[in-house]
Amino acid sequence: MAGPRPVVLTGPSGAGKSTLLKKLMKEYDSVFGFSVSHYHYVTREVMQTAIDKGEFIESAEFSGNMYGTSKAAVQDVQAKNLICILDIDMQGVQNIKRTDLNPIYISIQPPSMEVLEKRLRDRKTESEESLQRRLHIAKVDMELSKEPGMFDVVIINDNLDVAYVQLKDLLF
Numbered sequence: 276m277a278g279p280r281p282v283v284l285t286g287p288s289g290a291g292k293s294t295l296l297k298k299l300m301k302e303y304d305s306v307f308g309f310s311v312s313h314y315h316y317v318t319r320e321v322m323q324t325a326i327d328k329g330e331f332i333e334s335a336e337f338s339g340n341m342y343g344t345s346k347a348a349v350q351d352v353q354a355k356n357l358i359c360i361l362d363i364d365m366q367g368v369q370n371i372k373r374t375d376l377n378p379i380y381i382s383i384q385p386p387s388m389e390v391l392e393k394r395l396r397d398r399k400t401e402s403e404e405s406l407q408r409r410l411h412i413a414k415v416d417m418e419l420s421k422e423p424g425m426f427d428v429v430i431i432n433d434n435l436d437v438a439y440v441q442l443k444d445l446l447f
């Protein structure tokens with residue numbers, strides 16, 4: 276497969292993935308591609324068959340509709356000579372490890388669970404219930420993250436500017 280290696284960006288909700296990505300896109304809007312920037316509409320049957328065949332890195336159902344990121348979508352971005360950045364959860368990471376996409380795995384982590392909780396509360400996007408759910412998933416994910424070889428690089432997003440420079444250096 277010609278083209279640059281894709282980049283997987285993962286980490287608990289509230290760790291700062293979107294904040295870092297937004298900065299990156301602003302500074303280098305022509306270098307990076309998002310696999311999720313275009314939707315292809317297919318029937319539920321076609322999508323389910325593709326999922327069963329392992330053609331999707333991740334998929335989910337919301338309000339009766341199915342959404343997902345396919346391997347082909349990532350390869351499309353790669354073929355345009357763009358770095359495809361995938362912002363996915365740990366389940367997506369485990370799925371992508373079973374493909375031949377060979378991405379660079381980056382984990383964005385908060386300095387502590389206390390800081391993570393504060394960031395999520397200050398973001399004011401979550402109900403108490405969804406906040407608790409996210410914190411619980413974060414704990415499980417942080418444990419999983421300790422497994423040797425899970426990531427190529429772990430970036431602790433304490434100071435935003437420092438974390439951003441680390442991410443940039445890595446990509447270049």
Ligand SMILES: Nc1ncnc2c1ncn2[C@@H]1O[C@H](COP(=O)(O)OP(=O)(O)OP(=O)(O)O)[C@@H](O)[C@H]1O
Nearest residue numbers: 287288289290291292293294394398432433434435
């Ligand atoms: N280094 C930082 N210092 C302080 N606040 C930060 C830092 N990085 C991000 N934040 C803030 O923390 C909150 C969570 O960040 P962000 O939304 O980017 O997380 P995320 O990992 O993308 O979460 P999700 O997976 O839920 O989309 C935001 O309000 C953001 O402004």
